[in-house]
Amino acid sequence: MSRPSAPPPGYDDRNPLYPPPAGGYPAAYPGGYPGGYPQPQPQPPPYSGDVYGGGGVSGEDATFSAADWDDRKVRHIFIRKVYTIISLQLLITVAIIAVFTFVEPVSSFVRRNVAVYYVSYAVFFVTYLVLACCEGPRRRFPWNLILLTIFTLAMGFMTGTIASMYSTKAVIICMIITAIVAIVVTVFCFQTKVDFTSCTGLFCVLGIVVMVTGIITAIVLAFKYVYWLHMLYAGIGAIAFTLFLAYDTQLLLGNRKHTMSPEEYVYGALKIYTDIVYIFTFLLQIVGSRD
Template structure:
């Protein structure tokens, strides 16, 4: 059988699959040929869009608008909007700094000249239990509210990015926290008069909760959960220890006064230095000192609440008792969060 008897091959019927180099051959069609929805033969290929309507992952350069992409779809070489983007601070703000104050008008002593005046109250077990129960109910409400705020600021991304961009609100809440704290601690009338004492306490809790949520929004979710878990374990352990031990921390008023001054001065120095240059070891040293100090303050304030010690809080000072424990717990959480979050 001769060669001509065979059917023609592909190259003879359609031409070679790949054009040889040189010659007057047409250029290869652009990406988007008819099989993939491109223009029909003979019509020019439209230029690929380079504006804000350019499709994602196109491989073509384009002017992609900042922060205008759905979850998880970002153009090559770019990153999702977050704390490192424009308008976001790179470091979380420092926790609120406030000197530890213990006004004398909230405390009573077991000295002989005061025992007769207050012995009847504390000898009545029902009054003492009612006072402790009221303080811990208020404290539980404060902690639940703060936990809800932290959860929203951590998990809801629009809220998280909003509080990170708007640091002015953080400092405004710090001012509210500072003023209400001084009023509740230093002014006996508003602290004991219902309902102004609860209104001031709610404003104080709202301000400190916003600051706590703002700081938590800068940290990884795992770090926030771990700090919450460790804080809960520490608080439960300290409370059980204070209810069971015979060690009287209330006798060490001078030591806790000095410790409060040390924490306050260290906090001011750390904020000033870290605002100019971030020093990791200084930040961690301050966080460690703060966590240990407020754990000791939690034990001190818990024993003042329990009574039957050298010093104790008057049963009328349930607002002050809840406030002091609440500040201790929140500060322990914030300092632990700084330590845990730095290692992530």
């Protein structure tokens, strides 16, 4: 049987079983349709206002606003987690420095056995490379926290060894200055509109300058101590790591050109903690040399 090529006359897509009557459907009845069915009421237009009666926001904008709110909430949790870890790291480091500085037998042992410094530096360097360069270990729990703990202990021993070479007065003064610098830089980064993350190339050059200056200083001081060169290197290092602290802090905020992923809380703590400790060690070289 062949199929018709066109629908029969009077065919209506809305109800193919009942074609519309001649002359079309009647107008709506005032009291509703026959049979007691109520007359359909007009539906209100899609909502486009604010919940509290504010300015109109389209549905797409409302979706993006909710997404932005979720992003901010995740970022705030991320920041709190990072600074909690940093606080624990600094407490451990300060405790190790206090033991190495105020306990005379420990201080004397460290000064006589410089190998403690080199061993702690080797452990610090290896764990830093693993956490900084390998995404898997630093994101996988609990290995990321285990590696970060080893890194913190190694850097604490290394810093404590350095602090044992200086007077107690110089160590306390440098701790206070470092705390003030860290707080001021953090507050400044949270308030300023200056975007340090947009100057990535400049910070790369600054890091190269610090590294080259450090190599030259180490070679020269190995043969002859030059006071002004040592102070120049310490001053450049203190300024450079203060700027690095500002850069790394803004990476955490998430409202700049470059940001840090909320999954990288271990890496964020690693960076800021290292910046603060290096600021302390460079200030110790400057202040301690005057004792």
